[in-house]
Amino acid sequence: MSVTGMRIALFVTCLADTLFPDVGRSTTALLERLGHRVVFPQAQTCCGQMHVNTGYQREALPLIRRYVETFEPYEVIVAPSGSCVGSIRHQHAMVARRWGDDQLARRAEAVAARTFELSQLLVDVLRVEDVGAYYPHRVTYHPTCHSLRLLRVGDRPLRLLRQVAGLDLVELPEADVCCGFGGTFAVKNADTSTAMLADKMRNVLGTRAEVCTAGDSSCLMHIGGGLSRLRTGVRTVHLAEILAATQEAG
Amino acid sequence: MSTFLGLPASTAPRGVGHLRGSEPFPAAARRALADSQLRRNLGKATTTIRAKRAAVVAELPDWEQLREAGRAVKTETLRHLDRYLEQLEAQVSQRGGTVHWARDATEANAIVTGLIRDAGATEAVKVKSLATDEIGLNDALAAAGITAYETDLAELIVQLGHDRPSHILVPAIHRNRAEIREIFLREMGDVDPGLTDDPPALAEAARLHLRRKFLSARVGISGANFAVAETGTLCVVESEGNGRMCLTLPQTLITVMGIEKVIPTWRDLGVFLQLLPRSSTGERMNPYTSMWTGVTPGDGPPRFHLVLLDNGRTAALADPAGRPALHCIRCSACLNVCPVYERTGGHAYGSVYPGPIGAVLSPQLTGVEDNASLPYASSLCGACYDACPVKIDIPSLLVHLRARHVEEARRDQRRPGAEAIAMAAASWVMADPGRYAAAQRAGRSGRLLSRGGRIRSLPPPLSAWTRARDVPAPPPRTFREWWRAEHRDPP
Numbered sequence: 001m002s003v004t005g006m007r008i009a010l011f012v013t014c015l016a017d018t019l020f021p022d023v024g025r026s027t028t029a030l031l032e033r034l035g036h037r038v039v040f041p042q043a044q045t046c047c048g049q050m051h052v053n054t055g056y057q058r059e060a061l062p063l064i065r066r067y068v069e070t071f072e073p074y075e076v077i078v079a080p081s082g083s084c085v086g087s088i089r090h091q092h093a094m095v096a097r098r099w100g101d102d103q104l105a106r107r108a109e110a111v112a113a114r115t116f117e118l119s120q121l122l123v124d125v126l127r128v129e130d131v132g133a134y135y136p137h138r139v140t141y142h143p144t145c146h147s148l149r150l151l152r153v154g155d156r157p158l159r160l161l162r163q164v165a166g167l168d169l170v171e172l173p174e175a176d177v178c179c180g181f182g183g184t185f186a187v188k189n190a191d192t193s194t195a196m197l198a199d200k201m202r203n204v205l206g207t208r209a210e211v212c213t214a215g216d217s218s219c220l221m222h223i224g225g226g227l228s229r230l231r232t233g234v235r236t237v238h239l240a241e242i243l244a245a246t247q248e249a250g
Numbered sequence: 251m252s253t254f255l256g257l258p259a260s261t262a263p264r265g266v267g268h269l270r271g272s273e274p275f276p277a278a279a280r281r282a283l284a285d286s287q288l289r290r291n292l293g294k295a296t297t298t299i300r301a302k303r304a305a306v307v308a309e310l311p312d313w314e315q316l317r318e319a320g321r322a323v324k325t326e327t328l329r330h331l332d333r334y335l336e337q338l339e340a341q342v343s344q345r346g347g348t349v350h351w352a353r354d355a356t357e358a359n360a361i362v363t364g365l366i367r368d369a370g371a372t373e374a375v376k377v378k379s380l381a382t383d384e385i386g387l388n389d390a391l392a393a394a395g396i397t398a399y400e401t402d403l404a405e406l407i408v409q410l411g412h413d414r415p416s417h418i419l420v421p422a423i424h425r426n427r428a429e430i431r432e433i434f435l436r437e438m439g440d441v442d443p444g445l446t447d448d449p450p451a452l453a454e455a456a457r458l459h460l461r462r463k464f465l466s467a468r469v470g471i472s473g474a475n476f477a478v479a480e481t482g483t484l485c486v487v488e489s490e491g492n493g494r495m496c497l498t499l500p501q502t503l504i505t506v507m508g509i510e511k512v513i514p515t516w517r518d519l520g521v522f523l524q525l526l527p528r529s530s531t532g533e534r535m536n537p538y539t540s541m542w543t544g545v546t547p548g549d550g551p552p553r554f555h556l557v558l559l560d561n562g563r564t565a566a567l568a569d570p571a572g573r574p575a576l577h578c579i580r581c582s583a584c585l586n587v588c589p590v591y592e593r594t595g596g597h598a599y600g601s602v603y604p605g606p607i608g609a610v611l612s613p614q615l616t617g618v619e620d621n622a623s624l625p626y627a628s629s630l631c632g633a634c635y636d637a638c639p640v641k642i643d644i645p646s647l648l649v650h651l652r653a654r655h656v657e658e659a660r661r662d663q664r665r666p667g668a669e670a671i672a673m674a675a676a677s678w679v680m681a682d683p684g685r686y687a688a689a690q691r692a693g694r695s696g697r698l699l700s701r702g703g704r705i706r707s708l709p710p711p712l713s714a715w716t717r718a719r720d721v722p723a724p725p726p727r728t729f730r731e732w733w734r735a736e737h738r739d740p741p
Contacts, residue, residue: 014680017729018690019722024729040733051673053630055652059677066681091649098571098653149632158712178589182629189627190714191280195593196629197718225719228704 002128006033009074011067011115013084014046016238020217026244027080027118030131032242042068047079048095049087054184057095068108071178076125077115078239082147082215085117090150117147118240119156119215129159134164134247140209141239142200142223143243144216145178153160157215157239164242170207181222197226205232215239254373260354261617262562267355267386268414269562269616271600274623278598281592285460288424292595296422299586302532303637310528318460320525322641323518324528324577327510335558340484345544352506354561355385361557362387362471362504363394369502369553371396371468377486377493378402379473380580381506381559383602384615387471398471399463401492403456410437416596416604418582421531424595427648431590431700459491470500470551474507475579476522477556480515483543484556485527487536497540500613503551508559510567510576522579523637529581571650575610577640584634598625606634610647618655623652628659632704668711687730694724 008031012024028038032099048063067088071077079085089112096105122128141161147153155242161169180186181195187193200223204212212222224236261267271278282288307313339349352358362382366374374391376382376398388398388409400409407422408415411433417422422430431447434455441455476485485507486493497503500524514518527536540648545554585591585605596604601612601621609628613621625648634644643664656670667725679685699705700723708716717723727735 005677012729014686019724021725021729021732025732040737041732042730042734043683045683045686048680051677053649053652054669054673055625055649055656056670056677057653059673062677062681077657085357090646095648097569115491122584145629145631145633149636176633178629178631178633180589180629182631185626185629186719187714189276189279189590190717191276191283192590192627193629194718195283196589204639221722222719225721228720229706229718240366 002034003126005133006036006126007074008036008038008121009071009077010038010040011044011047011071011079011084013079013081015221016080016101019221020238023080023240024100025218026238027078028171028238030244033246034126034128034131036126039074041070041074041127042046047084047087047092049084050183051096052087053201056074057098060095061101063097064095064108065104067092070112070114072107072113075114076121078118078121080118080215080238081217082117082144082151082153083218084121085115086146086150088112088115090162110124110127112198112235116154117151117153117215119147119153119160120151122160122243123156126180130163131160131243133164133243133245134166135164135242135245137212138168138170138207138209139211139237139242140170140172140204140207141175141231142172142204142212142214142219143175144214144219147215148176153215160239160243161213165247167242170209172212173203173206175203179219179223181219183218186222189197197222201226201230201232204234209234211235211237211242213239213242252545256659259568260562261565261620262378262615263354263356264620266390266413266562266725267384268602269384269612270620271598273600275598275600275627276623278600279594279627282594282598287426288595289593291424291426292592295420296586296592299420299532299706299720303529303583306532306534308526309534310524314651317641318523319521319578321577323513323521324640326577327513331509331512334514335394335509337476337479338512341479342544342554342556343409343482347440347482347544347556350555350557352557352559355559358506358557358559358561359387362506364393365394365397365502365504365555366469367394369469371469371502373397373399374469374471374504375399375401375463375467375496375500376405377470377472377488377496378405378421379471379506380418381473381508382471385488385506385559385561387506399467401460401461401463401496402488403453403490403492406460407433408454410434414597415602417585418580418603418605418607420582424597429521430691454586454693464492464495464499467496467500468504469504470496472497472503472505474505475526477512478514478516478519478520478601481543483516483541484537485519485541485545487523488538489531489533489536489539491538494538494540497542498550500551503542503555504555504557506557506559508561510564526579526581529583529637529639549695562617563735565617566611566614569614569654572610572614572647572654574642575607575614575647577642578607578611579640581639583637583639585729587633587637588628589631589633590629599627606648607642610644610651613651613655618651618658622655625655689728690728694726696724697698699723725732
């Protein structure tokens with residue numbers, strides 16, 4: 001039995017906020033359609049993952065504090081990103097502790113436990129797999145590394161996609177291999193990153209899908225950036241956008 | 251909790267051994283990525299080993315418990331490393347072996363050279379050993395007029411090819427059989443000129459070549475996979491039988507072992523002998539497991555020397571967050587699953603320890619500054635952590651070492667580079683929602699660069715992105731602007 005009427009705080013992530021606002025709008029529309037109330041705390045900015053993963057923990061600390069203070073009042077928090085939620089769950093408290101702020105670490109742990117990646121929220125908290133979506137396209141799903149191996153979302157996104165009316169889901173070969181994004185890795189080790197991307201694109205194109213979806217805008221920006229550069233005609237669409245699509249909306 | 255061995259923790263010295271590359275990872279990787287033969291050889295080999303490993307790991311219902319046991323044993327051992335090493339020394343000595351302590355590569359090379367001279371030998375046969383490769387022993391011996399013969403097939407290929415190993419377990423993984431045939435024909439001297447590239451024919455050529463060395467060498471040199479402290483027993487696992495020859499035929503056996511290889515008991519050994527073969531070669535059991543305890547009259551070498559090597563390990567031990575890198579049992583499962591390693595190969599890492607574990611181990615042994623590009627040679631995808639038989643959280647170690655790199659640069663008051671300035675600026679902006687929204691508005695000018703909603707070229711350093719990937723143009727409204735316009739509850 002699915003849960004209804006929850007108040008859910010949206011952490012849209014800095015990347016979706018700035019470059020992919022449709023991901024935030026779709027997450028909002030989807031949750032509202034399922035009978036929940038979405039709030040958007042305006043004090044939010046960025047989880048600090050880029051800083052932590054590039055070695056700048058001291059610079060990440062104010063961002064971690066901001067995340068904790070902004071979202072502490074909320075019972076349930078959702079982000080349309082496995083990577084950002086992975087950082088919140090696995091890095092926030094670690095960084096705070098390493099910089100001697102045990103109190104912040106404890107608060108960060110408490111907020112992290114209430115922060116969910118979208119597919120986790122839907123399947124585990126809201127207990128819904130058929131979200132009433134309609135998306136008449138051939139789609140392949142790329143499981144992003146942090147959703148897969150940090151958050152262990154497993155097949156939750158696939159369970160959600162299988163219930164989408166009209167959607168032709170095709171399996172992506174070598175799906176669990178990294179696309180080569182890796183944050184600043186994509187710039188610091190651009191050649192290696194591109195070599196990994198080339199293999200991911202080869203697998204995506206082999207499925208003859210029109211759309212490659214995933215739960216992270218960052219990985220999709222990477223895969224989509226390559227697919228666009230080569231004029232492949234395949235586009236990347238965030239999982240939230242597919243789940244938000246309905247027959248009425250066209 | 252800290253472990254102190256009574257010595258100042260110093261890193262591996264420069265100018266000796268093979269822990270440092272001659273150029274940063276991105277530059278070395280770029281060259282490797284352009285080598286289509288290398289890409290094919292690596293892709294084929296790692297795909298094969300990955301599949302074998304996955305199959306034999308899936309057979310064990312208690313694999314996760316085994317991994318946890320392996321992790322626990324290593325954690326406990328490192329916590330009391332001083333005690334277990336002294337126990338090992340006492341047991342080996344009591345049973346007729348001689349123990350030597352080497353602070354670093356230079357000391358270890360001098361000890362081994364001296365022992366071979368004392369034995370009156372000018373040749374030695376070697377079992378494949380990463381520790382001796384790490385310290386550059388073959389080079390040091392050659393400088394002293396001593397010839398070391400590698401007897402592991404892949405190490406032999408590397409040695410004959412005047413090459414460097416590129417994989418922990420399969421040092422010649424970057425070579426295919428046609429290349430191996432060429433190396434044998436060119437370098438072996440005593441080989442049949444009609445040699446084909448059929449694997450059994452290549453193996454037979456190596457066997458004939460090596461047999462003469464086994465029978466004539468008076469000194470054998472090995473590393474160690476494990477050393478059991480409670481009885482002073484050394485253990486080497488291998489697949490070809492060459493190790494068994496080197497460990498039993500010579501009159502003098504010299505084993506060079508990193509100090510982290512000690513384990514407390516035989517019971518612990520049982521855990522690792524299950525974890526190691528399945529993780530490394532994808533076998534249920536390795537073909538040859540050799541164990542020896544001191545010396546036994548009439549059975550095996552009458553003289554046994556154990557060289558305990560630090561070479562930066564105490565320095566790694568002194569960093570509690572980085573210490574788990576010393577848990578490594580050198581199985582190479584992390585290399586075989588790493589998407590970076592699979593594409594660049596091992597040489598790009600510049601160290602005898604390549605791949606994910608090398609990216610965390612090498613900088614710790616040398617000091618982060620000397621291998622500063624390695625912690626960044628990963629997309630942090632986490633495949634290595636899942637594959638590691640002793641559950642080393644390599645992605646977290648990479649992140650930790652990146653932080654150490656940045657913090658050490660800051661501490662040494664080196665002038666902040668463009669990256670440090672950009673990161674500080676981004677932090678200042680993102681720490682405040684007002685500044686952040688202003689920056690978003692400013693970034694919208696990026697729309698001017700776009701055509702058809704896509705940006706195809708950005709200035710450095712982002713040009714590294716746009717060389718191969720488009721960027722979406724910033725949208726007319728950010729999410730938060732849309733929210734403010736559409737929604738009602740601004741908290």
